Amino acid sequence: MNNARRIAAYQKSVSDGKTASELPKKGNPADPADKIPRVSPVETESTGGFIKTRKKAGSRAPEEPKKRFIKTVPPGKDEETPSPREEKYRRVAKFLILIGSEDASQILAKLEPGQVEEITREISSIRGVTPEEADSILYEFRSLLSRNYTAAGHVSGGIDAARDILHAAYGKEQGESLLRRAVPEAIENPLTFMEDFSGEQIAMLLRNESAATAALVLSRLSPKATAAALANISPEKKLEIVKRIARLGESPPEVLERVAASLREKARSIGKTDTEDIDGRAALAQILKYSDSSFGERILDELETDDPELSQDLKERLNxxxxxxxxxxxxxxxxxxxxxxxxxxxxxxxxxxxxxxxxxxxxxxxxxxxxxxxxxxxxxxxxxxxxxxxxxxxxxxxxxxxxxxxxxxxxxxxxx
Missing domain, CATH: 1.10.220.30 (Flagellar motor switch protein FliG, alpha-alpha superhelical domain)
Structure with missing residues (x-):
């Protein structure tokens, strides 16, 4: 899309709170609004999700009266005045879904990170766009289009649509990172890639990490993988790690993402490729179940001195x-x-x-x-x-x- 100037105007409009219909139209930007021709949608054969019209943007309909666009709403519902959030982000999100990931990525790549995050969150929550709403949105955003679109059928949004657009705009790794930041609750545990590692490899990755970081990582892995890793960690550090696991609470998703990205990079170098609540005591009990019994008994004995209440709770969870x-x-x-x-x-x-x-x-x-x-x-x-x-x-x-x-x-x- 030849849209650098129009994207810049659009980006400013998002910050200023303007709608797309308030942007300069294609053609002479100084033309009065009432002299700008309105183009009626032309029905042609479908070419996938969209239909390309035969009329060029800006062509005048000879001798025909101007057609006013009427936005339709589902039967039985009164049209509601959109909130500022709906105007600013949700309709933008629907517009990007309608034009497809390739064209949408060119627009998204020009926006500020905060705008990208808001729009991504909206895309992931959109179940679909009806043909009537699509016509309304495409008409509203016509100044951003270098070619004419009209929607054919029901178009779906959701987390996959958001992922496709972000990957096209920023590449797979950065796009996935942006998606996790925008919609953390819809993304899988970023540390699951470590489940394929042996206990020795996990211990090697955590060797130079603090006990706090190691506890955060191991609490997010399966009990079996965690026990295998602990078996390869020094006794002194191992004890400190399991104590921290027992006391873990909330972990911000951005922290998990940063830790995962760092460990993923470390893994490559050694040749292997929203807030979330964690029940630290339950995680520790599961880890001890897969550890050797002498280690478990030693942990319980030491906790009996340091924290009798925690020791008793673990004994009740752990046979x-x-x-x-x-x-x-x-x-x-x-x-x-x-x-x-x-x-x-x-x-x-x-x-x-x-x-x-x-x-x-x-x-x-x-x-x-x-x-x-x-x-x-x-x-x-x-x-x-x-x-x-x-x-x-x-x-x-x-x-x-x-x-x-x-x-x-x-x-x-x-x-x-």
Whole structure:
């Protein structure tokens, strides 16, 4: 579109609050308004979403009386006076939808960032433009057009229409960034690209980040990805991160976007490619479920000193080996039948008191003897082997609790 001067005039009109019909018309800008010819729409065959007329803009209809344009409204509704926002942004948004992403992008690229954001928000919320409204809008904005359009059928707006226009105007990356800023509630989590990374890669990306940034990032990833990343972070930093996750509250979307953009750039360098509420305690509980049991127990022990209320809340959300003591016997017996004597012996290594008694009491006398003998034969074993056995058992136990297959015998789970 040869529209540099007209776009500049339009941009000023948006700031001044003028409507498009108040802009200088094509032709001699000094002509009085009542001498400017009005062109009636000419019906021709449809060429996609729009119909190109055969008449050139500015041609006069010989001897025909001037036709006044009448804006139509849906049947049964009285026409309402548009608000300033409707006049300034919503009708502009509908106009850009009507002329298509290619031409719309040339106009949008000339506007101020604040105007782009407002118009984008309107485009994303528009469900459609009726043919009658389209004719009205195209006539109103005729001074911006270097060719004549008329609408054919119902034209849709929405988030995809906004995305197409922004991508055409600014390119994919900058366009997506503008879209997230304008309509944050309609955009997916900007950190989802990290879900494809291994725990080592995520830890590498976060290596030089603060504990606060790492907590923000990990709270937005799946529990499994977060646990894998924490397993590759130093113990000191790991503890600080999980404490911050538990205390997370609201995170502005622009902050998430900046962090995501920075990490995306880091990811490339290592060869891999609105306010939102976060329940930090729930996120931490989910992370600990996928972490090794010794790490979870250590976190809970340290939180018991620093923040007893938080520690108790996490214990209620997170099942530990101590909860096995309160479980019904039948599912425990079924699980033990699937385990080898060696695995049970590893599970019992270093355990005493209620947990060990619970496991032994759910085996036959002969198998108890075999498991005890197996434990003696094993002798001292690496702690990581015991932690692995504990973790496998807890994964099964927590899944059973979540699915309702395992019930704890206490007042919350049993009705007398």
């Amino acid at each position: 530990t080996l101590e909860d096995v003591i309160k479980a019904e016997d039948k599912p425990i017996q079924a699980k033990l039948r699937t385990m080898s004597d060696r695995d049970i012996a590893l599970l019992l290594k270093g355990k005493s008191g209620g947990f060990a008694e619970k496991i032994y009491s759910n085996m036959s006398a002969s198998r108890r003897a075999i498991v005890r003998e197996e434990g003696e034969l094993l002798g001292p074993v690496p702690k990581r082997d015991v932690d692995a056995a504990d973790n496998d058992f807890l994964v099964w136990f927590r899944a059973g609790r979540d699915e309702g297959r395992i019930i704890l015998v206490d007042d919350d789970d049993v009705v007398g």
